[in-house]
Amino acid sequence: MGRLVMKFGGTSVADIDRIRNVACHVKREVDAGHEVAVVVSAMSGKTNELVGWCAQAAPLHDTREYDAVVASGEQVTAGLLAITLQAMGIQARSWQGWQVPILTSNVHGSARILDIDGEELIARFKERNEVAVIAGFQGLNKETGRITTLGRGGSDTSAVAVAAAIRADRCDIYTDVDGVYTTDPRVVPKARRLDKVAFEEMLELASLGAKVLQVRSVELGMVHNVRVFVRSSFDRPEDIDPHGTPPGTLICSEEEIVEQQVVTGIAFSKDEAQISIRDVQDKPGVAAAIFGPLAEASINVDMIVQNVSADGAKTDLTFTVPAADYTRAKDTIAKAKGKIGYQRLDSATDVAKVSVIGIGMRSHAGVAAEAFRALAERNINIRAITTSEIKFSVLIDAAYTELAVRTLHTLYGLDKA
Numbered sequence: 001m002g003r004l005v006m007k008f009g010g011t012s013v014a015d016i017d018r019i020r021n022v023a024c025h026v027k028r029e030v031d032a033g034h035e036v037a038v039v040v041s042a043m044s045g046k047t048n049e050l051v052g053w054c055a056q057a058a059p060l061h062d063t064r065e066y067d068a069v070v071a072s073g074e075q076v077t078a079g080l081l082a083i084t085l086q087a088m089g090i091q092a093r094s095w096q097g098w099q100v101p102i103l104t105s106n107v108h109g110s111a112r113i114l115d116i117d118g119e120e121l122i123a124r125f126k127e128r129n130e131v132a133v134i135a136g137f138q139g140l141n142k143e144t145g146r147i148t149t150l151g152r153g154g155s156d157t158s159a160v161a162v163a164a165a166i167r168a169d170r171c172d173i174y175t176d177v178d179g180v181y182t183t184d185p186r187v188v189p190k191a192r193r194l195d196k197v198a199f200e201e202m203l204e205l206a207s208l209g210a211k212v213l214q215v216r217s218v219e220l221g222m223v224h225n226v227r228v229f230v231r232s233s234f235d236r237p238e239d240i241d242p243h244g245t246p247p248g249t250l251i252c253s254e255e256e257i258v259e260q261q262v263v264t265g266i267a268f269s270k271d272e273a274q275i276s277i278r279d280v281q282d283k284p285g286v287a288a289a290i291f292g293p294l295a296e297a298s299i300n301v302d303m304i305v306q307n308v309s310a311d312g313a314k315t316d317l318t319f320t321v322p323a324a325d326y327t328r329a330k331d332t333i334a335k336a337k338g339k340i341g342y343q344r345l346d347s348a349t350d351v352a353k354v355s356v357i358g359i360g361m362r363s364h365a366g367v368a369a370e371a372f373r374a375l376a377e378r379n380i381n382i383r384a385i386t387t388s389e390i391k392f393s394v395l396i397d398a399a400y401t402e403l404a405v406r407t408l409h410t411l412y413g414l415d416k417a
């Protein structure tokens with residue numbers, strides 16, 4: 001007998017039929033003798049609709065009220081799944097974030113989980129054999145007593161945090177693909193499912209655009225050593241062998257991975273914007289004058305490229321910011337123009353970042369150089385490059401994203417046979 005967290009995302013609970021299918025998966029684990037906590041997302045499309053309604057009501061709105069609205073999607077699915085389980089004869093109870101409670105920071109719209117008290121859930125496993133159905137994505141700020149949400153895709157984080165709090169043996173993330181692939185399988189049909197991915201690699205994949213897991217959930221899994229298993233909710237519950245190993249991907253520590261590839265996967269993101277500041281002084285203090293105000297405005301700067309000037313006087317400086325912060329970033333720079341001292345500001349939003357990730361890069365030289373050659377052969381221009389120990393990223397025209405991803409996928413031998 002074990003203790004499990006089962007998390008189901010939006011498409012897995014899209015309607016009453018899909019919720020019934022989820023209930024069958026839960027029943028399967030309960031029948032196998034496990035103690036189960038389920039974490040659910042809102043029905044597919046629901047959160048987008050709720051976010052849209054807030055924007056319609058007022059483009060600039062109070063984020064506390066935004067949270068009050070968007071947290072409701074998960075409340076509905078938690079209740080519906082509890083009803084469905086009860087109708088199947090399974091003892092079940094729904095839990096909102098504030099009822100557990102899942103305590104978070106006060107940063108509405110992207111709060112961080114601070115603490116979860118799992119003792120009541122554990123007591124109910126023992127005393128009543130009761131399945132806990134927990135609304136993902138939401139929590140409570142203790143000081144203000146208000147509902148918070150964890151940022152888009154946050155139910156993954158709820159699930160891993162609950163798994164740590166109840167000391168679960170495993171956290172199964174059920175979604176609409178049967179694991180983590182070498183790249184998004186909806187973009188590259190030749191993508192291969194990975195049996196195991198190291199936490200560090202998954203962290204990079206997720207933060208560089210592979211939205212199969214929210215970044216924070218991977219961080220929590222790594223810190224609390226939770227075994228996270230990504231699998232499909234579309235497998236028929238009755239076809240699953242309770243003693244077999246289902247198809248899926250285990251996110252685990254590096255030591256557990258026997259066959260280490262140089263490149264594990266490729267991620268991409270079109271949510272990028274590029275800003276170039278022309279003819280800035282090449283002298284001490286200029287970078288601080290540019291990036292200081294951006295940091296104060298809580299704008300995350302990612303890639304930075306600066307040339308050494310030929311004459312020691314003037315140079316260009318290019319950087320990227322999240323597309324959502326593009327206008328704010330341009331305004332911030334324009335306001336600081338007097339202090340920075342530049343001629344012109346150019347910008348582009350039709351750019352994409354393509355990243356190649358693999359722990360094996362630590363011990364292999366020349367991995368990035370191969371990519372630059374392959375992209376050049378396809379006539380894909382690289383606007384900016386960044387590298388770190390286990391990944392490198394290139395900024396390119398968005399129109400070439402799919403071509404670049406497929407080219408690199410083939411180059412590094414990731415295509416399935």
Ligand code: ADP
Pocket residue numbers: 008009010011012041153174175176177179180181182183184185186209210211212213265
């Ligand atoms: P859920 O609603 O279950 O949380 P998401 O839509 O958030 O599901 O995440 C699953 C999606 O992530 C898949 O449908 C797939 O298109 C996308 N995805 C992106 N990169 C990858 C990858 N490397 N492996 C698997 N899926 C990926």
Ligand code: ASP
Pocket residue numbers: 009010041042047048073136137151152153154155156
């Ligand atoms: N429903 C939320 C979202 O769409 C959280 C989640 O699905 O993980 O972002």
Ligand code: MG
Pocket residue numbers: 009153156211212213214
């Ligand atoms: Mg998700």
